[in-house]
Amino acid sequence: xxxxxxxxxxxxxxxxxxxxxxxxxxxxxxxxxxxxxxxxxxxxxxxxxxxxxxxxxxxxxxxxxxxxxxxxxxxxxxxxxxxxxxxxxxxxxxxxxxxxxxxxxxxxxxxxxxxxxxxxxxxxxxxxxxxxxxxxxxxxxxxxxxxxxxxxxxxxxxxxxxxxxxxxxxxxxxxxxxxxxxxxx
Amino acid sequence: xxxxxxxxxxxxxxxxxxxxxxxxxxxxxxxxxxxxxxxxxxxxxxxxxxxxxxxxxxxxxxxxxxxxxxxxxxxxxxxxxxxxxxxxxxxxxxxxxxxxxxxxxxxxxxxxxxxxxxxxxxxxxxxxxxxxxxxxxxxxxxxxxxxxxxxxxxxxxxxxxxxxxxxxxxxxxxxxxxxxxxxxxxxxx
Numbered sequence: 001x002x003x004x005x006x007x008x009x010x011x012x013x014x015x016x017x018x019x020x021x022x023x024x025x026x027x028x029x030x031x032x033x034x035x036x037x038x039x040x041x042x043x044x045x046x047x048x049x050x051x052x053x054x055x056x057x058x059x060x061x062x063x064x065x066x067x068x069x070x071x072x073x074x075x076x077x078x079x080x081x082x083x084x085x086x087x088x089x090x091x092x093x094x095x096x097x098x099x100x101x102x103x104x105x106x107x108x109x110x111x112x113x114x115x116x117x118x119x120x121x122x123x124x125x126x127x128x129x130x131x132x133x134x135x136x137x138x139x140x141x142x143x144x145x146x147x148x149x150x151x152x153x154x155x156x157x158x159x160x161x162x163x164x165x166x167x168x169x170x171x172x173x174x175x176x177x178x179x180x181x182x183x184x185x
Numbered sequence: 186x187x188x189x190x191x192x193x194x195x196x197x198x199x200x201x202x203x204x205x206x207x208x209x210x211x212x213x214x215x216x217x218x219x220x221x222x223x224x225x226x227x228x229x230x231x232x233x234x235x236x237x238x239x240x241x242x243x244x245x246x247x248x249x250x251x252x253x254x255x256x257x258x259x260x261x262x263x264x265x266x267x268x269x270x271x272x273x274x275x276x277x278x279x280x281x282x283x284x285x286x287x288x289x290x291x292x293x294x295x296x297x298x299x300x301x302x303x304x305x306x307x308x309x310x311x312x313x314x315x316x317x318x319x320x321x322x323x324x325x326x327x328x329x330x331x332x333x334x335x336x337x338x339x340x341x342x343x344x345x346x347x348x349x350x351x352x353x354x355x356x357x358x359x360x361x362x363x364x365x366x367x368x369x370x371x372x373x374x
Contacts, residue, residue: 011213018210019203033211040220108205111198130199162191 001050006043009056016132020061023127024068026116031075035068042067054141061128061142107168114164122157125150 001009010017018036025031039060042048048063050056115123121143128139140150 007217010217014213014216015207015210019206022206029209033216036211037216037220037223040217041223044220044224108198108201112202126195127199130196131203158192158195161195165191165194 001052003044006050010040010043010060013057013060016057017060017064019131020127021064021068023123023131024065025072027112031068031071035064035071038071039064039067055138057132058134058138058141061132062144065124065142065144110168111165114161114168117164118157118160119153121145121153122160125154126157126161129154 017039018032021032021035021039022029025035039048042063043050050059053059115126118126124143125136125139128134128142129136134142136150136154137147139154140147143150143153145153
């Protein structure tokens with residue numbers, strides 16, 4: 001695959017890639033953008049080469065995941081060294097994007113906080129399956145684990161999410177389960 | 186049924202988030218352009234952290250080398266005594282060198298001689314130092330052999346000879362009595 005073809009494919013997958021990068025960066029927009037930029041740079045410089053061993057989407061997501069981990073470690077070290085960065089982080093929070101205003105809606109905010117509370121692997125498995133519509137096998141490829149392990153992360157994550165959403169329902173006084181299954185009333 | 190319902194709900198929440206993310210996603214051309222610009226930007230040739238790490242490594246290696254040299258230098262110096270040089274400070278020059286004498290060799294002769302005398306002096310000094318060390322070690326060994334505990338005198342008593350001596354097998358009864366305690370005296374007491 002030459003660079004022009006690859007660029008076209010990357011453009012097609014751009015929004016999905018950004019969503020995955022957001023998930024890998026704990027929904028930090030600027031970090032996700034930085035990660036995506038680094039990924040494109042890696043591809044452009046030939047440091048990340050697609051060999052056709054898996055689908056392009058799976059390969060790209062795996063590169064994004066690895067880059068996000070590297071960038072996170074680098075940023076952590078930088079923040080430890082420079083105390084001035086804390087003010088930068090605080091200022092970053094003050095900047096409001098359409099997504100942040102959307103996330104302020106109560107249900108979505110609760111959902112996002114529940115998602116953030118999940119262990120990394122479980123969050124990744126849920127995101128890849130529900131958000132990116134990948135199969136468990138593809139999710140396992142992206143996460144770099146066996147399919148059995150991916151399935152466990154997915155099931156555990158789903159269970160925790162269910163519990164969390166149930167708590168939220170109690171708070172709001174409604175029950176989605178009953179709406180879905182009237183015979184259970 | 187409930188599980189399926191929950192799955193649907195989770196999927197719906199994820200797709201809501203997806204729609205919002207798609208709206209907030211930066212343009213592909215902009216991100217790609219910035220990546221290209223980063224690729225074309227000249228890299229910083231001097232990496233400060235790498236330089237510091239290298240300097241530290243070099244310092245550590247140098248100090249290790251010096252330390253090991255210092256440690257082995259003292260022992261090797263004393264061990265590598267050239268006895269031949271001490272006994273014969275002016276050894277005969279090789280036959281090959283004699284066959285082809287030159288003007289430079291005659292000029293170098295005094296230098297070689299001084300070097301030889303210096304090495305001979307050094308060797309005699311090291312031999313003397315070795316001898317001194319041996320004598321000192323001998324003295325210390327003697328002192329150790331003749332050492333007595335300061336509390337040894339407290340353990341000695343008048344009946345030491347009695348306890349430490351044994352009766353001979355072929356002694357007669359009167360002689361053996363001398364080893365027994367005097368019962369008559371005890372009765373009188």
